Amino acid sequence: MAQPTFSTHVGMVDILPGEVEKWQALERIIHEEAKKFNFEEIRTPIMEQTELIARGVGQLTDIVSKEMFAFERGEDQYVLRPECTAPVARAFVEHHLEQRGGTQNLYYIGPMFRAEKPQKGRQRQFHQFGAEVIGADDPAADVDIIALMMSIYDRVGISNTSLKINSVGDPESRKAYTKALKNYFRPHLDDMSDISKERFEKNPLRILDSKEEEDQPFIEDAPVITDFLTEETEAHYARVKELLNELEIPFEEDPYLVRGLDYYTRTAFELISPDLGAQDALGGGGRYDLLIEEIGGQHTPAVGFAAGMERLFIACEELGIDLVEEEMLDVYIVTLGEEARTWGLKHLPKLRKAGLSASMDYIGRSIKAQMKDADRENARHVIIVGGNELAEGKFTLRNMKASEEDSYTFEDILNKLTN
RNA sequence: GAGCUCGUAGCUCAGCUGGUUAGAGCGCCAGGUUGUGGCCCUGGAGGCCGUGGGUUCAAAUCCCAUCGGGCUCCCCA
Numbered sequence: 258m259a260q261p262t263f264s265t266h267v268g269m270v271d272i273l274p275g276e277v278e279k280w281q282a283l284e285r286i287i288h289e290e291a292k293k294f295n296f297e298e299i300r301t302p303i304m305e306q307t308e309l310i311a312r313g314v315g316q317l318t319d320i321v322s323k324e325m326f327a328f329e330r331g332e333d334q335y336v337l338r339p340e341c342t343a344p345v346a347r348a349f350v351e352h353h354l355e356q357r358g359g360t361q362n363l364y365y366i367g368p369m370f371r372a373e374k375p376q377k378g379r380q381r382q383f384h385q386f387g388a389e390v391i392g393a394d395d396p397a398a399d400v401d402i403i404a405l406m407m408s409i410y411d412r413v414g415i416s417n418t419s420l421k422i423n424s425v426g427d428p429e430s431r432k433a434y435t436k437a438l439k440n441y442f443r444p445h446l447d448d449m450s451d452i453s454k455e456r457f458e459k460n461p462l463r464i465l466d467s468k469e470e471e472d473q474p475f476i477e478d479a480p481v482i483t484d485f486l487t488e489e490t491e492a493h494y495a496r497v498k499e500l501l502n503e504l505e506i507p508f509e510e511d512p513y514l515v516r517g518l519d520y521y522t523r524t525a526f527e528l529i530s531p532d533l534g535a536q537d538a539l540g541g542g543g544r545y546d547l548l549i550e551e552i553g554g555q556h557t558p559a560v561g562f563a564a565g566m567e568r569l570f571i572a573c574e575e576l577g578i579d580l581v582e583e584e585m586l587d588v589y590i591v592t593l594g595e596e597a598r599t600w601g602l603k604h605l606p607k608l609r610k611a612g613l614s615a616s617m618d619y620i621g622r623s624i625k626a627q628m629k630d631a632d633r634e635n636a637r638h639v640i641i642v643g644g645n646e647l648a649e650g651k652f653t654l655r656n657m658k659a660s661e662e663d664s665y666t667f668e669d670i671l672n673k674l675t676n
Numbered sequence: 677g678a679g680c681u682c683g684u685a686g687c688u689c690a691g692c693u694g695g696u697u698a699g700a701g702c703g704c705c706a707g708g709u710u711g712u713g714g715c716c717c718u719g720g721a722g723g724c725c726g727u728g729g730g731u732u733c734a735a736a737u738c739c740c741a742u743c744g745g746g747c748u749c750c751c752c753a
Contacts, residue, residue, distance in 0.1 A: 264744090267743095267744080319750080319751050319752075320751085320752080323677085323751095324752090340753085369753080371751095371752080371753090373751075373752080374677075374750095375745085376745095376746070376747070376748085377747075378752095378753075379751090379752075379753075380753095383753060384753085385753060387753095452750075516752090518752095538752065538753060539753075540753065541752085541753080563753065564753065565752090565753030567753075568753055569753090591711090591712075591713095623706090623711095624711050624712055625706095625707095625709080625711090625712070625713080626705090626706090626713095627712085627713090628712050628713040628714090629712095629713055629714085630713085631713065632713040632714055633713085633714095636713090639712080639713080641711075641712070643711055644711090645711085653711090653712085655712075655713090657713070657714085660713090660714090662712085
């Protein structure tokens, strides 16, 4: 097709009418479930200070080192948010939300931006929903966050997922583990991939994430972090697992689960779907006990999750799940002639005030075209207005589903349709 | 950032190893029904075959480049 003058940027897509409905349906589910869990919505700006993301998410992460949409304007550095936990944490600190008392149970829905090469389930502007419990150290918070996430997928009808969990440790456990890992990998390094060699220096934990074939045998026998947890963290992790069992949320322990954002501590989890292909993570999250301090707040333990909406829709498609109910138009007024059009325009508001959805033709089409339009709009009823009707004060009301019609005064029509 | 693959009407696609005005189904518009939708019939609009260059008497068809999509790697949602 001919090149249009303008198009969206790579990896950014329009959500068109006909598609928006499923977004609305999902958003409704998220709002409803969040409400049941007593979470409050928070909306933060699309742009943040670059430094917040750099410090929050971590300088060494892929997100910060190569995937940010960032620019300067005068003295200020802007970045399109690549995720929403750091922004929510920022808002928490900035507005002293701890003063509201108790834990802050917050959720969000919105677009995020990462400058990656797009492919299925990966866009440059994508949408996440997520939730955070800020101010709770207890495993109950970890588990309630997971439960909220799972209950949204439940409502949607995606059930063939697997929940993987791990504990990535507190700083002390992490230090001991990193040391053990380096000791373990050092003698094998020559036989391992270049990526792993690089990670050995920068962030040995990430070696475990390697998909390179030559690394697999070494990873298999690598020490696992769960053996290096401090007593306290181990107890925390054990309690999380215990509670998940109590709630009958099935999970799988994955001692090699390492998440890509630096702020995670202790509990980490990921929800995987077999229906997604290469990008198989529906969502994930974990604890980030140090993040709020890192960005200038008081020490505040917190836990949260984020999930991708596009990926959820892909899974729906694979599973044949349709979130959208058929949309119906209550009334379509078909008019013949100028006088009838005026009548129609005057009576639309009366129908709408009565709570009915109502529409009519604007462009003077033939009755046939108007009927066709009414059909396309999935109209339940059509009111036909022509010279005869105007003269008699009685209008033809056609039930489109039953294909039956009769004449009534407008008042009778209104009564009939609102009962 | 790397590899593979694809790119023809609004949509889904057909066009064999290059050969006259580029096709189908769906959708859209109109007519058959001078006041009635969904079914059916008829007609119409809509494509310089992603873009640029090359080979050739001749290119949607072959070659190169480029842009875009898909898949994989990396990483993540």
